[in-house]
Amino acid sequence: MINNINATGGLPTQMTMKTLDCFIEWLTAFGETSYDHQSYFAGPIGGRAKALYYKKPLLGIMAVAPMIFSEALVPSARKLFWKPQRLPIADAHYAMGFAFLSQVTGEGQYYDKAVHFLDVLEQTRCPGYERYCWGYPFDWETRGGTIAMGTPLITTTPYAYEAFEAVYKIDKNDRWLRALRSIAEHALHDIKDFDVSADASTCSYTPDDQGGVINASAYRACLLTKASVLFSEDKYLQVAERNINFVLQFQQTNGSWLYSNDSVRDFVDHFHTCFVLKALAKIEQITGNKGCRKAIEKGIDYYVKNLFDENGLPKPFSKAPRLTVYKHELYDYAECINLCVLLRRRHMGLETVLQRVLSDLLDRWIKPDGSFRSRKLLLGWDNVPMHRWAQSQMFRSLCFLLYEEKIPITKS
Numbered sequence: 570m571i572n573n574i575n576a577t578g579g580l581p582t583q584m585t586m587k588t589l590d591c592f593i594e595w596l597t598a599f600g601e602t603s604y605d606h607q608s609y610f611a612g613p614i615g616g617r618a619k620a621l622y623y624k625k626p627l628l629g630i631m632a633v634a635p636m637i638f639s640e641a642l643v644p645s646a647r648k649l650f651w652k653p654q655r656l657p658i659a660d661a662h663y664a665m666g667f668a669f670l671s672q673v674t675g676e677g678q679y680y681d682k683a684v685h686f687l688d689v690l691e692q693t694r695c696p697g698y699e700r701y702c703w704g705y706p707f708d709w710e711t712r713g714g715t716i717a718m719g720t721p722l723i724t725t726t727p728y729a730y731e732a733f734e735a736v737y738k739i740d741k742n743d744r745w746l747r748a749l750r751s752i753a754e755h756a757l758h759d760i761k762d763f764d765v766s767a768d769a770s771t772c773s774y775t776p777d778d779q780g781g782v783i784n785a786s787a788y789r790a791c792l793l794t795k796a797s798v799l800f801s802e803d804k805y806l807q808v809a810e811r812n813i814n815f816v817l818q819f820q821q822t823n824g825s826w827l828y829s830n831d832s833v834r835d836f837v838d839h840f841h842t843c844f845v846l847k848a849l850a851k852i853e854q855i856t857g858n859k860g861c862r863k864a865i866e867k868g869i870d871y872y873v874k875n876l877f878d879e880n881g882l883p884k885p886f887s888k889a890p891r892l893t894v895y896k897h898e899l900y901d902y903a904e905c906i907n908l909c910v911l912l913r914r915r916h917m918g919l920e921t922v923l924q925r926v927l928s929d930l931l932d933r934w935i936k937p938d939g940s941f942r943s944r945k946l947l948l949g950w951d952n953v954p955m956h957r958w959a960q961s962q963m964f965r966s967l968c969f970l971l972y973e974e975k976i977p978i979t980k981s
Contacts, residue, residue: 580974592941605654612650618633659957666967668736669735695720696719700751700758701755705722723789733749783829784826824869825868842876843872904962
């Protein structure tokens with residue numbers, strides 16, 4: 570059935586499927602827990618060092634420097650600071666990937682794997698919350714303080730929603746529908762809104778913070794927009810529209826989005842830009858929102874001109890806010906592919922971007938064991954496989970690519 574995939578644009582679909590086959594073999598052998606991008610700072614030593622950095626930057630730099638340089642020179646040293654864990658974001662991406670793959674190939678084993686990851690998600694949701702929601706399995710030190718393990722994150726929960734949605738579209742099982750309802754109610758009621766204008770609100774990142782993060786509001790707006798259609802209830806869309814307006818109103822004149830509106834976290838990076846654009850693209854597909862369409866046009870123009878290097882490959886920041894110890898990031902590649910697949914039919918320049926990025930991925934980023942390299946460092950590679958950063962995201966993006974390639978595209 571793979572041979573019937575329409576390889577429009579000359580995309581290497583056969584090679585992509587072969588890559589996925591090898592990756593699945595690796596995943597089966599490796600297991601579903603891993604170290605993480607945050608492993609250096611998830612334990613007590615790293616956590617205290619990072620907290621000190623936020624409170625007393627000059628002193629904190631000395632505390633975090635050994636970990637930063639370790640990440641650049643000996644990435645495998647993560648194991649000295651924390652332990653392998655299961656990450657809900659990764660489980661959600663794997664569920665989506667296998668759901669897409671089951672429809673591409675017609676093979677039931679992939680559907681079964683998707684259901685397996687939904688089972689896991691049901692077991693690992695945040696304790697102490699009536700409604701379904703997910704966060705990190707470690708304490709997360711941030712500029713605003715410690716976010717305790719098991720705290721719901723609006724940047725994690727929407728991925729679980731899309732995972733349950735992907736499988737529900739296949740089997741229409743009421744079990745998944747109940748989970749989707751619970752997640753939507755969490756996003757509606759447990760995440761807070763803070764007005765920034767007469768028609769716009771920023772949402773909180775957790776149930777307890779003050780909001781301001783652009784991609785958080787984009788995530789929530791997308792989730793609630795989807796829920797409004799699935800459950801035919803305007804209450805979700807009414808809240809979503811205020812979050813959409815916040816994202817639109819805080820787009821910069823050059824088309825970019827800063828990470829936050831707090832005048833402190835004012836960087837523009839690759840994958841957070843993709844997060845915002847993806848959310849707006851999905852919302853626009855559902856609602857036809859003209860404001861989203863205009864913002865996407867400006868955003869894509871900025872994205873293509875400012876977030877790729879001289880070789881046309883994804884670069885982490887349009888302007889780095891701090892010292893970076895890497896040149897390229899697997900996460901950026903994964904989100905670039907996702908965004909290009911979503912929008913390449915409307916923005917033809919993205920077809921060229923997709924072909925170039927996919928070619929480089931298949932040429933340089935695949936390890937002999939079937940997993941992907943995590944980062945291209947200034948010297949060498951970070952080859953530590955991390956499910957959340959971004960083995961699962963890349964798996965999902967490649968499965969999504971094949972899924973979209975087999976569906977005929979009709980231009981409006």
